[in-house]
Amino acid sequence: MAIPKVAIVGIGHSKYGKRGKLINEDIEGEKATYPAVTIRELAHESYFPALEHAGITNNDIKASVIGIAAEAFAGQGAAAALIADEVGIIGKPTMRVETACATGSTAIRTAWAQIASGQFDVMAAIGVETMTWVSTAYATELMSVAGDHRWEYPYGISFPTFYSLYAARKMAVDGLTRDQLSAVSVKSHYYGYYNKLAHLRRKVSIEDANQAVPIALPLRLYDCCLISDGAATVILANEEKAKEMSSDPLWITGLGCSSDTMRVTDRPNLTNLGGSVRAAEMAYKQSGRSPKDIDVAYVHDCFSVAEVMAYEDLGFCERGQGGKWAEERGPYIDGPGVPVNVDGGLKSKGHPLGATGIGQVVDAYKQVFGTAEKERQVPDAKVALCHNVGQHGQFVNVFILEP
């Protein structure tokens, strides 16, 4: 069943990274400088380009949804009010949404629903997070308290630990190997290297990843995504407005979502994420698409094992074969399967929680309209899929996007 027509008509994406300090980047002689910013300027950096891209002004924006996963990171309560004010969307409805690491895509889903219901015609979904202001130990704490506070947190289950419980189980049940996990990270860093907006533009080898410091074994440093600052914005419009204002609207043809049990021990298995399977099924059904139709995919690779599970849960390879598929270059542009995370993913591009799900859609737009850096541009990409997971599957959004 087709869903109401809503399109992405404007995109903006800040540089991801440790944005509290000046960044001087020099990649193969190509130099770039990014000033030190706060959560305010980060919002500007993604919002105004999105507005300009859509060819409109703040007068055209009827309401906004702001994605911020944890206000404690920025030390700003009622942060949606601050961000909406900063970018000048004043006197119009705004709200903050939160679904942990899926906050960004939930901001899009919420704006989509307000447009699809006919309440507003043009809206902004802005995701922003500053995470490097606090110590790594405190950042780990802020993410760990998202575990069940009675049955999980007291046992020191950090966020990487949840996924390491999946990794150890998947190794035992599916034969997932250390090299296969590393193959995922090597691929992410390969594409992230060519993405000018990525946080960590550094190529890594299988050996680097295999021997990196342990974080929560079996997971090591290069199995884990970055802690980043960043912002991303999309402007959404209903069918009439999208056709009027944009020559290149990107339509949301599938919008699947699901959830899962709070406790990891209440799941039927620890080798896949049921929420991802259910959300993908919904999105495929709405769009009439199947995994073989997808030209480029963005999957939630908060950890290497999460990306392996996503390959399987989204139907890019057989169940239990995700590790093997990574090793066989399935997710590469020149590989045999669907190119995955050609922006570098959460691993290399970075994971500013509230921005991440919007950042995926921004890059999908670039890929579909052929404006990504040439080294990471998928030729003739038309149908894109974005998969954004909160916690370890408690919140999942899957979007199918088409021109």
Place this chain on the structure above:
Amino acid sequence: MSEPQLGLVQELSSDVKHRQRMTAEFRKFIDGLKEGKFLATECKSCGKKFMPPRFTCPCGGKDLEWFEVNPEGTLYTWSIVHFAPEGIAKKTNVPYAVGVIEFEDNLLLTGHIKGLTSKPKVGMKVKIEPQELDTGDLAYFIKPA
């Protein structure tokens, strides 16, 4: 950084107590621990069993019955944690091992693993033991059987 040393997990803390100071129903689980018992619940409407115990069932059932779980099982999965959340790092040295024990009826419970003499292995025989800590708090640990 060196490879993890095993079996060095230190005891948890008042954080456990803080989160266990809850409801009359949860107190029943704690009282069970004091007697060395691991109590789970079973829904009288649909028959589903819950460890950790739930006090309402997703089927809508509100009549759940306590039963004792055999504390022996197998290791379902594991992790060795090298970077602890700040609140835990204050109380526990890294690295520490955590795992999930699988009891009969496919019931699973998360906990610290103590007393490891080699790398944890999925499927190894383990048991769960309650323990009173120096702080007077009750905790439980997964140990090789």
